[in-house]
Amino acid sequence: METVIIIVFVIGYLAIALEHSIKINKTASAILTGVICWTLFAVASPSESILGSSQFATFLEGLKLDLADKFSTLGQHELYIRFVGSELSHHLAQISEILFFLMGAMTIVELVDAHHGFRFITDRIKTENAKSLLWIICWVTFFLSSVLDNLTTAIVMVSLIRKLIPNKDMRLFFAGMIVIAANAGGAWTPIGDVTTTMLWIGGQISTLSIMKVMFIPSVICMLTPLVYLSFTLKGEIGKASDSATKSKAADVGGGLLMLILGIGALMSVPIFKTLTHLPPYIGMLFGLGILWVVSELIHPELDEAVKKNYTAAGALSRIDVPSVLFFLGILLAVGSLESMLTLEHFAEYLAHTIGDNRIIITLIGLLSAIVDNVPLVAASMGMYSLDVYPMDHLIWEYLAYCAGTGGSILIIGSAAGVAVMGMEKIDFMWYTKKISLIAMMGYFGGAAAYLFIEHLLGKN
């Protein structure tokens, strides 16, 4: 059954990649892939490797505690069904946290945009030169993403370039570079990216050490594609046509207020998390709720129908809900591979056949372009023990770099990429043709830099 599910996953992936040739929306393919993988998993007869796994044993112990004497009445099939159900609800809870976070961030940014809030930033950027603009955007993205998460950074930056670059062909390159810069910027700080945070919380890396050794590789990971584009990028950023400006909703004021509130809400998400220990989506919803109330109250003079455009209710109808469902489908599909231990087995297989940790981790980074990097890092964390590889060991730092930046190679390899794809309607194939290669160059450039630095520092 595992083979069948892998085949379904591969076919689903191809359907997503070939969206435009087969003329089926990628969200439909992603949802079906996720659902079919789980359906097959649920109706399959349980495999030995799952029944013998430590996950299954842990689940049984928990169930024993919950059910007490009723436990012994359950047959093996019943136990397996309950196991699949509990795995699925575990995944859904995690996935939903990302999805509602994404929805919250997209709505906040959309709301600021409806009030023309970004004008206050974009008006300050005077350059008409595409290349110098690209450098500015990339560096801002890089540093913003080291503080905020990659996803929020990418959403904010794409909203900015929408205003700055009317020429759509040119803007797509900027959007691609934003994905690369956001992922690169997230890799070198413990709070910049989910996987780096996982390693930090797990005690595999320490704050100062990761920032010290990872800064240069991350910069190189972004600079390599940037330098390449500096020589090859052709075209103008285009002129904002009057009709485009006019067709947009009228400026009703309150832009600066919404900008400050919006950016403030996004920036305070990590602070909220530190104070309350509640997951980030709660902080994001809090920010959204406050902005929503403010947006309802600052335009008392407008009538209901007009006002709706300037409230979060209106913003919610403009955000790209299909990309939220796309993410749901893709993450469910990857979750089934994780629960079937396919990913873990694959990582172990790599470890056994290859032997050199550096090559294995480089490959895990490349793999993270296809499947989500979170389960990959989780699997790696389980594969290598802290006793053998202590804190700040090469493999942990290198893993943080590879899993963090490898996702840029495909547009659906990272959360930032998926969000940008939804916002700018970037085609999977366009990204593969125009950006993937330079992202890969950056990935290997940074990887080489890291290994060289480690060599100089004399570790291992």
Add this chain to the structure above:
Amino acid sequence: MEATVIIIFVIGYLLIALEHPIKVNKSATAIVTGVLCWTIYALVSETPTEQILDHLAAHFGEISEILFFLLGAMTIVELVDGYEGFRIITDRIKTKNAKKLLWIICTITFFLSAILDNLTTAIVMVSLVRRLVPSRDMRLFFVGMIVIAANAGGAWSPIGDVTTTMLWIGGQISTVNIIKTLILPSIVCMVVPLLYLQFTLKGELGDANQSTEGAENNVHGSHAPVKGAKTMLFLGVGGLIAVPFFKTVTHLPPYVGMLLSLGIIWIVSELMNPHLSEREKKRYTAAGALGRIDVASVLFFLGILLAVAALQSMGLLHRFAAYLAETIGDNRVIITLIGILSAVVDNVPLVAASMGMYSLADFPTDNMIWEYLAYCAGTGGSILIIGSAAGVAVMGMEKIDFIWYLKKISLLAFLGYFAGAIVYLIIYPYLAVHP
């Protein structure tokens, strides 16, 4: 701390009820209320943070299941509506008589809701009524009755309503028995308000032709109608009905089945009109339908369910139920009150709390209290518009005012609720397994 959380919850609830006078969208209030309840709980409570996070994660997982189910169902219905699929049914209903139409609509709603969940049924029926009853004043009464009929129809079938399903899966009730004992009370619960309106409802359905044309122009602009209305109707309704079967076969949660149906219908909708250009096609695909559904009401649900979950995690609901048991004593009175309470708070946590309060050892399968709980929690929610999922969805679709519903429908729903309850209490000694 508990007092603070309760106060915030109550204030939040008041602001939601007073949405229109204070002019703040109820979703915004609900989100802030839910988040504040958890924030205070996390900051002030002495419960270990780990445990609070575990509770939150468990609740959030369950809430997400409901939300994605909702999102899927709403999209499918919107998609069928985009193809004008419901016209195939509405074109068959020729009556111009408001009262006769009301009976037809309520009967269809009642039985549809026994198969589909209340929410989907209400959404489907309201889209139907939009076409059949152009006069808005009249339509609001129809919509109110749809809420009552959908909740009543859901109570007597194990797959008809979330709370009944919970009791069914938990082993508190069995399929045949719940249908046998609750169908009559459920019918009474719907027929009593219906009879009342039979005598008091005044007004016309309105001029159908004019406004239907108007609506058509809104949806389709100058485009010729696309083909595939019939296919989409069958696929859509079939997809919704298949969800409980999917659940029975795979044991996966209902939202998975809903997403499967959505995925299939989505692909069909993409392939249905190959001659159209990308732009024209978009409005007839699920992507277009997703742009038209009311995402704000999904966030409303998220906020309100999070808030109730906070109360539940803090043990407040549980203690309240125990307090009721101490002061009142008679289970029938308590459950009747729980039903009325379910008009204010979500019935899912109420039933969950009740399932924890009474053990299966004391009250075995098909005991009177479980059946009565299924009835009360299922139908009591009709008393307020925010009391049930169906009501909330309908409120979003038809922009029904909380106060309007309170004035015009609540009393009717209340009468139906009590009439059905009395019928159940009279007949259960003759039908129940454990009298």
